[in-house]
Structure formats: structure tokens, C-alpha cells
Amino acid sequence: MIIAEGIKAYCTKEVDEENGKGFFRNYKQLIATVAGVISEINPKFEYPYAMASNLFEMSNNHIYFARHLPRLTDIKVEDNKYSEVEKMLNYFAMKLLQ
Numbered sequence: 001m002i003i004a005e006g007i008k009a010y011c012t013k014e015v016d017e018e019n020g021k022g023f024f025r026n027y028k029q030l031i032a033t034v035a036g037v038i039s040e041i042n043p044k045f046e047y048p049y050a051m052a053s054n055l056f057e058m059s060n061n062h063i064y065f066a067r068h069l070p071r072l073t074d075i076k077v078e079d080n081k082y083s084e085v086e087k088m089l090n091y092f093a094m095k096l097l098q
Contacts, residue, residue, distance in 0.1 A: 031056070042097045055093060059085050 018024070034052035038045055045051070062085060065073035075084040 038093075038097065045097055051093070051096060055089050058092070059089055062088065 031049060031052045034055065035048035038048040038051055059082075062073045062075055063077050063082065066075050066077040066084075070076075075088055077085065
């Protein structure tokens, strides 16, 4: 749900209560896994969790922008093909991790 709905899933008044019940456990595990990969690529990178969560949020935002507000992004999403999103995420990640 969080991957599909992004920020709408956890920017609610009940987020603390829901978090306490473990609602976001899978998302946090996914972020931790990606943060681990980031740390393996560059052990000196200071913000692996921030980068991991931003990559997921960035992908959701730019898919939305491509579909509804195309002047806010440089990518195109057609027929649910996300190759440009993947290319953009790789570009940002590799530039930051150098």
C-alpha cells in the first residue's frame, strides 16, 4: 500500500498509533534493506536511510507527475512502463554515491 499510495499512507493524524501497531513494518524493512545496499556501495555515505526513503518517494512522485502534472518532471510513463523512472533513480543514486 505504501509503495502504491506513497505519502498518503502515512501522513495522517493516526500515523503514530498506526506505527505503534506495526502498520509500517514492511515498508521500514524495505527501506532498511535498500539502506544496507547503499552502505555496501559507499560505506562512508552519511545518509543511507534518508536516501533510500527518498528514492521510493521520488519514484512515486515522478510517476504521479508524469501522469498528471508533466511539467514537474522530465520523465514519461506510458503503458505502465517505468524504465525512465528507473533510469532517473539510478542516475541520482549513482551521482550521490560516488
